[in-house]
Amino acid sequence: MLVALWPQRWTRQQRSNATLVSALVLMVLALAVLGQLLSVLPEPIGSNAQAFAAGARTTLWLTLISGTLGLLLGTCAALARTSRKEGLLALEKEAEKVADPTGCGDAYRAGLLYGLAHGWDWPSTGKLGAVMGAIKIAHRGAQNHAPARGEIEARFQRAFGYSPWKG
Numbered sequence: 001m002l003v004a005l006w007p008q009r010w011t012r013q014q015r016s017n018a019t020l021v022s023a024l025v026l027m028v029l030a031l032a033v034l035g036q037l038l039s040v041l042p043e044p045i046g047s048n049a050q051a052f053a054a055g056a057r058t059t060l061w062l063t064l065i066s067g068t069l070g071l072l073l074g075t076c077a078a079l080a081r082t083s084r085k086e087g088l089l090a091l092e093k094e095a096e097k098v099a100d101p102t103g104c105g106d107a108y109r110a111g112l113l114y115g116l117a118h119g120w121d122w123p124s125t126g127k128l129g130a131v132m133g134a135i136k137i138a139h140r141g142a143q144n145h146a147p148a149r150g151e152i153e154a155r156f157q158r159a160f161g162y163s164p165w166k167g
Contacts, residue, residue: 024064031057073108073129103142107132115164124164131156 005022006015034056038049111132115125131152139145149165157163 027060028057031060069109070105073105097138099138100140101137104133104136106142107136120164127160128152128156128164131159134159 006018010018031053034049034053038052041049108129111129112125115128120128135147135152135155136145153163153165
């Protein structure tokens with residue numbers, strides 16, 4: 001029999017959110033003391049315990065950040081899909097075929113990272129991510145496509161009517 005941790009008057013959504021937040025806090029606390037616990041172990045773990053704990057904390061934070069970004073991107077994609085604005089729906093016409101969606105999120109993220117790394121504005125960065133996802137979806141497998149920059153730029157130009165690349 002499960003013990004009720006949360007008040008009965010809370011909705012299922014509130015209990016679920018509280019459980020997720022509690023699990024997150026417990027993971028962070030566990031990782032905070034992980035180095036101390038591991039330091040009592042014999043060599044080679046004992047002397048490397050702090051480095052291991054720091055790596056585990058970094059992994060946790062990166063996982064949380066990428067998960068949050070994934071939720072935000074998914075929400076934005078859903079909003080763009082239901083939007084009446086022509087520019088947001090341009091890529092729907094751009095995808096010639098839908099072969100396999102595996103890896104589309106990774107391709108989208110690659111476009112975002114490229115735009116951010118090159119100092120592009122947010123709209124152009126998001127549009128590049130969408131172009132990369134549209135290119136990826138036409139190929140089977142997560143990494144069975146290798147578009148040239150010229151192809152990417154041409155598809156961007158067709159979909160949005162300008163090119164964010166300089167020169």
